Amino acid sequence: MTTQLKNPPIQRKAVALISGGLDSLLAVKVIQDQGIYVEGINFFTGFCVEGHTHAIRNHDKEKPKRNNALWAAEQLGIKLHIIDVIDEYKDVLINPKHGYGTNMNPCMDCKVFMVKKAKQWMIQNNFDFIITGEVIGQRPMSQNKFKLPLIAKESGADDLIVRPLCAKNLELTLPEREGWLDREKLLSITGRSRKPQFMMAEKYGFGDFAQPAGGCCFLTDKFYSAKLVDLWQSNGHKNYELDDIMLLKVGRHIRPAPNFKIIIARDEGEGRFMQGYKKEFINIHANSHKGSMALIDGIPTADDLELIASIVARYGQGRTAEAVTLTIAEKNGDKRDLTVKPFNDDAQLAAWQV
16 A cells, blocks of 8 residues: 655745844744745845945944844844845935935835835745835834835735734735734734834844844935935936945035035045045045045135135144145146145034035
8 A cells, every 4th residue: 555645835935125123133033933934135225324334434443343134144044135226226215206204215115115126036036925024103104004005015015025023913914814824923013112122132042133223224314314415406416326325424524615515534444435536536635734534526616625625624633733734636646735724613614514
């Protein structure tokens, strides 16, 4: 007598949106606990706080520099796919259907875009559904009981998107109806309190995770957003290149006139980073006193250069000197020295700072 063996159960696979924060870390763990195979996906828009940005500056030297999305994937033992969407993301930022959330963050449109891209990846790679770490009530514009279904609909993910941390407060998804997931093992977290997540992190042994304050996107930062708006206004249009938005992340930005802006390094780390742009911008640094390097974005006049030099001198060790000599280098490499008295009107500098 031959025993008929049953077909083994199909290993279901989910792709998770990994920001590097605690919520996406926990959402994946909840799904892994149900025997689902998970891989992560992280979209690089150019506005991410992660990547090299934390490593540029000299402050917090004792704190290890890391990409939190990669760190989260390592804790979970999953593959992480980092995908460049810089060009595609431009339309999301420039023409957000749902407008802007905090500062210049196109919160709803951003989430729709990323879930839509995740669905495309899911289909191309033969995965079964999508995971996000969203929690009802945590963010007013994109994470409430009415907006989460709208994101699912507009992205085309529909019932293939699972939010494990708040799933019990939402409609059944296809993975739940098909029995791939046990709804009773999903969660019902709501609101802005982080206590449930912190308790879960302790349970799973996750320590040193990224704190939620500040988010993972520069577009939620009011200072960065002001610089972006200034860039658009000075250019006369909203288009941008990667170098434009990278430079908004570093330096002290001062615009004394519409035709130019000064970007002054705040420490040696930023100065080293800005050295890479010396052939693209007029640059200036003090040579009679120790001071910061600066880039000049725009087309300054001769009188403007005198003012620029005095401002740059103000942010160095010669700030109280009677005169500071600086070297101005053109984009073609030509150099000349200029001696000026450091600018001393702090109120005016504050008014010019972007």
